[in-house]
Amino acid sequence: MKQTTHPPDHGPAPVRDATAPAAAAPPARGGRRPRPTSTQWAAWGFLAPVTVYLALFYAYPLYRNLDLSLRDYTVRSFVQGDAPFTGLANYRTVFDNPTFTPALLHTVLFTAVCLVFQYAIGLALAVFFNQNFPLSATLRALFLVPWLLPLIVSASTWSWMLNSDSGIVNAALHAVGIAPVNWLTSPSWSLTSVIIANIWIGVPFNLVVLHSGLQSIPAGLYEAAALDGAGAWRRFWSITFPLLRPVSAITLLLGLVYTLKVFDIIWIMTKGGPADSSTTFATWSYQLGFGNLLPAFGPGAAVGNLLVVAALVFGLVYVRVQRKQALS
Numbered sequence: 001m002k003q004t005t006h007p008p009d010h011g012p013a014p015v016r017d018a019t020a021p022a023a024a025a026p027p028a029r030g031g032r033r034p035r036p037t038s039t040q041w042a043a044w045g046f047l048a049p050v051t052v053y054l055a056l057f058y059a060y061p062l063y064r065n066l067d068l069s070l071r072d073y074t075v076r077s078f079v080q081g082d083a084p085f086t087g088l089a090n091y092r093t094v095f096d097n098p099t100f101t102p103a104l105l106h107t108v109l110f111t112a113v114c115l116v117f118q119y120a121i122g123l124a125l126a127v128f129f130n131q132n133f134p135l136s137a138t139l140r141a142l143f144l145v146p147w148l149l150p151l152i153v154s155a156s157t158w159s160w161m162l163n164s165d166s167g168i169v170n171a172a173l174h175a176v177g178i179a180p181v182n183w184l185t186s187p188s189w190s191l192t193s194v195i196i197a198n199i200w201i202g203v204p205f206n207l208v209v210l211h212s213g214l215q216s217i218p219a220g221l222y223e224a225a226a227l228d229g230a231g232a233w234r235r236f237w238s239i240t241f242p243l244l245r246p247v248s249a250i251t252l253l254l255g256l257v258y259t260l261k262v263f264d265i266i267w268i269m270t271k272g273g274p275a276d277s278s279t280t281f282a283t284w285s286y287q288l289g290f291g292n293l294l295p296a297f298g299p300g301a302a303v304g305n306l307l308v309v310a311a312l313v314f315g316l317v318y319v320r321v322q323r324k325q326a327l328s
Contacts, residue, residue: 062308065301065304065305065308066301066305068297068298068300068301069090069091069298069299069301069302069304069305070085070086070087070088070090070298071083071084071085071086071298072084072086072089072090072298073297073298074297075294075295078297086298089298090298090299090301090302091302093298093299093302094299094302094303094306097299099276099279099284102276102277102279103276103279103280103281103284103303104281106191106277106278106279106280107260107280107281107282109191110191110194110195110198110259110262110280111256111259111260113195113199114195114198114199114202114255114259115252115255115256115259117199118199118202118203118205118206118255119206119248119251119252119255121199121203121206122202122203122204122205122206122207122209122210122251123206123210123244123248125143125203125207125211126206126207126210126211126213126214127214127236127240129207129211130211130214130215140207140211143203143204143207144204144207144208145204146200146201146203146204147201147202147204147205147208151201151264151265151268152264152268154197154200154201154265155197155264155265155268155269156268158193158196158197158200158265158269159184159268159269162183162184162193162269163183163184164180164181164182164183164184164185167183169181169183170183184269184270185274186274187274187275187277188277190270190273190274190277190278191277191278193269193270193278194265194266194269194270194278197265197269198259198262198265201265202255202258202259205251205254205255206251206255209247209250209251209254210244210247210248210251212247213244213246213247213248214240214244217239217240217243217244221239221243222235222239225238225239246322246325249318249321249322250318253314253315253318256311256314257311257314257315260281260282260307260310260311261282261307261311262280262282263282263283263286266278266280266282266283267283267286271283272284272287281303281304281306281307282307284303285300285301285303285304285307286300287300288300288303289301
């Protein structure tokens with residue numbers, strides 16, 4: 001007898017909730033891409049000016065400087081654009097130049113000393129002005145004057161003050177019985193002179209940034225430490241300095257990048273002399289490219305690229321340190 005097989009009964013079909021969102025239909029194969037929405041067009045519109053600015057004023061100059069350092073440019077080939085490719089020959093020329101070692105040492109010394117004194121003096125002034133006392137805001141504003149002045153004005157002022165014959169500094173030394181110093185014309189003092197001027201110019205920046213960082217430290221921490229018997233120095237080393245570390249890192253990084261490329265002050269005061277005693281990579285690069293009757297565009301660009309690489313390396317180190325601190 002033939003048996004009839006019936007399909008299994010799974011019960012009533014589930015009723016679809018009308019309020020549930022419909023499942024997204026899979027994109028049709030070979031169909032057109034969806035057109036950008038008005039929000040996406042607005043985002044691209046806001047992003048376009050920044051992209052164009054970075055491309056014109058950052059990316060293209062860097063590319064152009066790299067191209068200059070890899071070719072043998074003369075005045076004629078610079079205009080006509082037919083300079084032959086020489087590879088790393090310009091960098092070898094720079095490394096073999098007798099000015100390279102003194103310029104490197106001066107750059108390192110100039111940057112390190114300026115950073116240490118600018119940060120130390122700026123931090124001391126920031127802690128001082130963090131206390132509420134009469135005229136603190138007025139005095140803090142007066143300390144910003146060196147930072148607000150154009151560099152050419154500041155450098156010219158220091159050149160007049162440190163003049164060997166009519167400078168006010170030598171006049172003050174003579175008044176206390178000290179022999180005058182050839183600040184700008186002596187190989188032993190020229191680098192010291194530009195360091196002093198750059199420290200004076202950079203202290204206000206450190207003061208402003210570090211003072212803003214101090215404002216974010218809760219006052220209750222200092223009150224609790226004072227109740228526990230901690231003195232002023234103990235509160236500084238246990239509370240102020242550790243909590244100010246992120247702000248200090250960005251201050252030192254920005255100061256490092258700025259100090260590496262300082263040109264105006266040194267060139268106006270000493271022009272890198274006498275006898276290259278105050279020459280740094282920034283002034284040497286300018287002197288190679290524009291300071292001679294027969295400019296060496298290639299070696300000058302190579303020296304400039306060394307500064308760019310140094311700033312980039314320190315920037316990457318800072319980013320890596322900050323990332324480790326965020327993960328820890």
